[in-house]
Amino acid sequence: MSLSTDNIQVKRAGEAVARKGSGSLDYSSIAPLFVLYDVAIILGLCVLVSFFTSERGDIAFEYTHPIGIGILAAVAFVLTTSSRGLYKPWRMVRIVEQTTAAVVNWIFAMLVVAAVIFCLKVGVSTSRLSTGILAVSGLVALPASRWAMAAWLRRAAATGAVRGRPTILIGDPSELEQVVPAHLLVRLGLKETRRFSLSAPNETETGALDASDADTLKSALQFARQNRIEEILLAMPWSNIERLEAVRSRLRALPIPVKLLPDEAVSELLDAPRVDFGASIAIEVQRAPLSRLELAQKRALDISVASVALTLLLPLFLVLAVAIKLDSRGPVIFRQRRNGFGGREFTIYKFRSMTVMEDGSKVVQAQRNDKRVTRIGRFLRASSLDELPQVLNVLFGHMSIVGPRPHAIAHDDAYSKLIAGYAFRHHVKPGITGWAQVQGLRGETAELEQMARRIEMDLWYINNWSILIDIKIILKTFIEVLRKDAY
Structure with missing residues (x-):
């Protein structure tokens, strides 16, 4: 023929x-090569930054400390990048995705470094100037390396390298x-x-x-x-x-x-996550609970953010506690039972903003111009400062920085009977902020449709979770708090 x-x-x-x-070069060697490339860049940055910011009069430059920070940052960055499959060659050529991920993953890595420095109490021996310059230089060098990697891979594929x-x-x-x-x-x-x-x-x-x-x-x-x-x-x-x-x-x-190969009719369907199913495959239409590595990433982010927040905001905590005590009778901290991961109960902490301490079979949501809200409480709720004590819940492991907002147990019981998929919210830890909140769905849910919309946003977050999404939500939360008051 x-x-x-x-x-x-x-x-x-x-x-x-x-x-x-x-x-x-063999195709299977590309991913390990890119990993080594990232490690080399990060270690090189640490040594260079520390060298140029050290005292010029030093006769012998001490490499041990910057290399230690570099190894920690490199491990956090590489594990985060690898867990999302971003070292796969076919994803390395996606410049926009890679650049965005490099920025977010580097921020996460630096948060891990900051948390370790804080927990080990070695901040005195760590230069804030060199750490800051390292963070900024990484935000430039790592995204730029993605462009170089993608350009090399395309050229290598075209030339047979x-x-x-x-x-x-x-x-x-x-x-x-x-x-x-x-x-x-x-x-x-x-x-x-x-x-x-x-x-x-x-x-x-x-x-x-x-x-x-x-x-x-x-x-x-x-x-x-x-x-x-x-x-x-x-x-x-x-x-x-x-x-x-x-x-x-x-x-x-x-x-x-x-x-x-997937044909034209099913190619879009196969874009969804696939899992081994015996000798065949299955399409994942509902995500499994987070893996151990994903849980470790999320927990590391939680501890980093909560530790830094608690340290920086402790003076504000004291000021607000005094203001609440002088404004009205009652405890400073409001406690209420909520359902957390897997439906397990925990006690949530908030600055008290109302004259009541409801935690029974009937809990009435706060409404606009609610007379139960105290004078200082109006300010706390409008600025969302009443939620700050929940960083303690995060450190205790009851909550996460990002996740579906926990509702009073009385509301959980009611909504679980009215809204399909409501119970799926408990597949992850509840959060101080969440995807629904940064989409403008905060405050009172007087109508069932409002709560249904919030649940829809929560389910989307659970099914599409990534460390990148968590960091995006944290950054958007500050904008949302300034844009819209709660009550």
Whole structure:
């Protein structure tokens, strides 16, 4: 069977790449190389910043301390980046995503460094100037490195400097048109050496393979044997099961893996997270609880932010406590039972802003111009300062900085019967702030539709959680508090 012009061109391109790839880098080495690149940048920044900010009269420069900070920052940055799959080559070429993630992950890494310095009480021996310069320089160097990495990877893929596993494509003409050879290398680590086009399927005999198809498959098998092909990709409609099975049965003559690419009809669905499901796959329509690594990241962020906040705001706590005590009778701290992670009860802490301490089977939400709110309470609620003692709940492990807002147990019992999916909010720890709050859904929920909308936002947060989203919410919270008063 004669080759089409397209197949001849693909063959020549494959041969050219094969010639160039004799001394190329293996695809599986790209991710570890990028990890080492990040570690080298961070350690280099720490040493350089410490060297140039040290006393110029020093005869011997002490490298131990900056390297220790660099290792801590590098571990936090690399683990956060790796946990989100951002070292995968096909994601490294996404410049906007990589640049944003580099900024956020570096901020998180510096928060971890600050928390460790605070907890180990080594702040006296740590230069604030060098730490600040390190933080700023990292915000420039790491995003810039993403541009360099992406440019190198694209050029390496185009010139054959990256060596992928040799593969051939077999499929229907319409599906093969959607497959770009360069994408196979960057996304899957596969080097296309040739593609074999089957005839268009017969609408009346969808499972039939004609004589030309049989010849095409025979040529593909022969080519695979002679050229040490390591993998075969099929580009065919998933709905045509009989035709797929007919092709698959003929390819069993080769002891190499055969993989079916997603067709145009299901490609959008497969963008959702996939999980192993025996010999098949399953699409994740409801996210599992956070993994241990994700929980560790979230907890590290919680402790960092809560520790810094408690240290900086302690004088304000004392001022507000005195103001509350002078304004009205009652305790400074308001305590109420709430449901936390897994539905477990805990006691939430807030600055008292009302004359009542409701915590029973009936709890009335605060309303506009509510007479129960004290004079200082109006200020506290409008500025959200009444929520500040919840940093203690965060440090105790009852809450997180970011998560669905916990409701009074009486409200939980009522809404769980009225709103579908309400109980799913307890799959994560409740938060001081959350996705619903930064979307403007704060304060009273007088109508059921308002609460339903808030729950919708909470469920979106749980299903799409990432450390990046948490940091975004923390930053947006300050803007939201200034923009809209609560009551």
